[in-house]
Amino acid sequence: MPWTNLLAAATDDCLAALLQQADQDWSRPAHALDWTCRQTLDHLALGLMGYTGLLIARPDDRYITLFASLDPQAPVPACLDGLRIAAALLTSTVRDTPAEARAWHP
Structure with a gap:
């Protein structure tokens, strides 16, 4: 299965699971993190867009x-739509992107 299909399937599965919990208290801590569940959503958006940008720019340093x-x-639910856009x-x-391309990460 191509990576893009795996990424799309993982996105669909994750967002479906999160959407089932959309009516819960997202201001509580996210598992063992210092962040709230809501802040974790924002971090996911940042991560998806950041990796996209790095894969496009491909800095090596x-x-x-x-x-x-x-x-x-x-x-x-609107935030989850934002995550779906970032994942897309x-x-x-x-x-x-060529398969051999890599995005730099600290």
């Missing part, structure tokens, strides 16, 4: 700062 965040006032951008970037 540094992290390129690219910030992406979710509207802190948006309801959780990463998926299309992976599809259009």
Whole structure:
């Protein structure tokens, strides 16, 4: 199975699971993290967009700062739509990038 199919399937599975919990208290800590569940969603958006940007730019010596965040006032289902968009951008970037390309990570 191509990586892009795996990435799309993982996105669908994860977002479906999160959507089932959309009515829960997202202000509570996320498992053993210091962050809340809601802050973790924002970190996921940042990570997806950051990796997309790094895979496009492909620096070999540094992290390129690219910030992406979710509207802190948006309801959780809308934030999950934002994550779906970020994952779709990463998926299309992976599809259009040579297999040997790598994105730098600290």
